Amino acid sequence: MIDRRTFLAGTGAVLLAAPLAAEAQQAGKPVIGFLGSESPALFATPLRMFRQGLSETGYVEGQNVAIEYRWAEGQNDRLPALAADLVRRKVNVIDALGATPAALAASAATRTIPIVFLTAGDPVALKLVASLNRPGGNLTGLTSSGLELAPKRLELLHELVPTASVMALLVNPTNPALAESTVREVQDAARSLGLRLHTLRASTERDFDSVFAAMVQLRVSGLVIAIDSFFTGRREQLAALALRHGIPAIYQYRDFAAAGGVMTYGGSLTEQYRLAGLYTGRILKGEKPADLPVQQVTRVELVINLKTAKALGLTIPPSLLGRADEVIQ
Numbered sequence: 001m002i003d004r005r006t007f008l009a010g011t012g013a014v015l016l017a018a019p020l021a022a023e024a025q026q027a028g029k030p031v032i033g034f035l036g037s038e039s040p041a042l043f044a045t046p047l048r049m050f051r052q053g054l055s056e057t058g059y060v061e062g063q064n065v066a067i068e069y070r071w072a073e074g075q076n077d078r079l080p081a082l083a084a085d086l087v088r089r090k091v092n093v094i095d096a097l098g099a100t101p102a103a104l105a106a107s108a109a110t111r112t113i114p115i116v117f118l119t120a121g122d123p124v125a126l127k128l129v130a131s132l133n134r135p136g137g138n139l140t141g142l143t144s145s146g147l148e149l150a151p152k153r154l155e156l157l158h159e160l161v162p163t164a165s166v167m168a169l170l171v172n173p174t175n176p177a178l179a180e181s182t183v184r185e186v187q188d189a190a191r192s193l194g195l196r197l198h199t200l201r202a203s204t205e206r207d208f209d210s211v212f213a214a215m216v217q218l219r220v221s222g223l224v225i226a227i228d229s230f231f232t233g234r235r236e237q238l239a240a241l242a243l244r245h246g247i248p249a250i251y252q253y254r255d256f257a258a259a260g261g262v263m264t265y266g267g268s269l270t271e272q273y274r275l276a277g278l279y280t281g282r283i284l285k286g287e288k289p290a291d292l293p294v295q296q297v298t299r300v301e302l303v304i305n306l307k308t309a310k311a312l313g314l315t316i317p318p319s320l321l322g323r324a325d326e327v328i329q
Helices: 004-026 040-055 076-088 099-109 146-160 176-192 206-217 229-233 235-244 254-258 269-284 306-311
Strands: 031-036 066-071 093-096 115-119 139-143 166-171 196-201 223-225 249-251 263-266 301-305 326-328
Touching (some): 031 040, 031 076, 031 099, 040 229, 040 269, 076 093, 076 099, 093 099, 093 269, 099 139, 099 229, 115 269, 139 269, 146 166, 146 249, 146 263, 166 176, 176 196, 206 235, 229 235, 235 254, 254 263, 301 306, 306 326
Parallel strands (some): 031 093, 093 115, 115 139, 166 196, 223 249, 249 263
C-alpha cells in the first residue's frame, strides 16, 4: 500500500510534469517519456550515459528535446500507472529502462507509441517482440543476457569457494517474469555442481537484514544476486552487508565489485543506457522500432575485488584470477 505522503509526492510530480510536456509540444520539441523502476539518484551515472547516447544523434535535453521522468522508487506495482500517465501525455517515445517490469508495463500501456526497453530476460519469451532481428511492433531495445549468465555466476562462485556445499540465490519477488526463470536456471546449475541452493527473496530494504540473517543461519557459503534494478540501485548496501556477514557475493555489474562485492560477471549497464539513448534518437528522427533489431549485449567482463577476497579470508585460485578482465586491489 502507498502511504499518503508517497501518494501526494507522486501526484505532485505528475502535476508539475503536465505543463512541461505541454510547453515542449507547443514549442515543437519532441518529448521522451522515461519510465524508471528506481530513483534518479540511484541511477545518476546510467542516466548521464543515456543523455550522451541521445546527444550522439543530435538531441540535447532542454534544447531540442524534453524528457518527462516517471520513477517508481523501487515499487514495481506503481509502474503500470506511471506508464499509463506517459501515454496520456502523448509523449513521442517511451524509454522503459527500469528493466523487465518497466518494459512489461510500457508494453501493456500502448501499442502505438514507440518504446525502447532494457531487459535481462528474453524479449521474445516475454512477448515484447516477435523476434530479435525484426521486432515487428512498437517495441525494440536491448537485452543484457542477465538471465543466461546467472548459472555461470554460480559456477564462478563455486570455483572461488570449492569446498562450499550450500549456496543462496537472492531474487526480487515483485519481478516474477525474471525471478522465476532465474530460480529454475540457477537451481539446475546447482544440481549439476552438487550444491544445495536456498532461494531467498527481497523487495524492500527492510528485507535485507532478515535475508542475511537467514543465510548465516543456513550456513551459506556464497550468494548469487539475481539481476534486478532494485538490487542494482542498492549494490553498495548489498556489498557492505555481504562483507559484514562474511558471505562472498557475485552480481552482474562492475559497480558491485567496486563497492566491495567480491566478484561481478556481466555486461556494462552504462553502455546499455548509452545504446538506448542512440536508439531513442534514431526513432525521434523517424526510424521505426519494428525495423530496429533488438541489440544483444554479448560482451561480458569478470571483475574481482582482491581486497574483499582477502577480508573474507579467501584466496583467489590462479585459474580464476587469470581469467579476470579487471582486478580491484
